[in-house]
Amino acid sequence: MKPQPTVIVLAAGRGSRFTGPRHKLAQDLGSVSVLGQTVGHAICSRLPVIVVTTEPLAAEAARWVASRDVVVLPEVGTAGADRLGMGFSIAAGVAARPHAGGWLVLPGDMPLVTPATLVAVAQALGQHAVVYAQHKGRRGHPVGFGAELFSELVQLSGDEGARRVMARYPSIGLELDDPGVLVDVDTEADLAAVRATAAAGAPPSLQAVR
Secondary structure: OOOOOEEEEEEOOOOOOOOOOOOHHHOEEOOEEHHHHHHHHHHHOOOOEEEEEEHHHHHHHHOOOOHHHEEEEOOOOOOOOOOOOHHHHHHHHHHHOOOOOOEEEEEOOOOOOOHHHHHHHHHHOOOOOEEEEEEOOEEEEEEEEOHHHHHHHOOOOOOOOOHHHHHHOOEEEEEOOOHHHHOOOOOHHHHHHHHHHHHHOOOOOOOOOO
């Protein structure tokens, strides 16, 4: 059986636009954290999940997935951190799961992306090398990459992300009825809006890993 794509949850950014006392991914969102709900939705998709983070959030990540599924990168300002950024985080996640049937890149600050959306993007990778979720014509996340792009993805570095890879290969926008693909938590106002949205619905039942 062909291996499934792996969801790479990116949780290594500093979240510099968020001015709260704690990292934005550790902020409460109902009974879980922002990161916890993002990861929880990924787990509910029944796809393999890996979290790429730094030491300050490693314990939070390990509440939701097994320690073997947490990749800890060096923090900004420490040795080896000169290449940090979204591209480097993607490369680290792909390298940690080299035999996956592709990879779905999901920022950790997007807790409203539904499990069904992740499944839909994963399934579309069966026909396309690069697939991104979109809502009402607007590009969002996750972005999926086929297994054939492994050698290019593991060479990513810095903060550019995978834009160059997407530019080199045909990228397919998958129109989905999920406004969460456009919603991230960058500021305290964003967090308040996401809290209100989450309170209006019933998120999947999540349990921390013991």
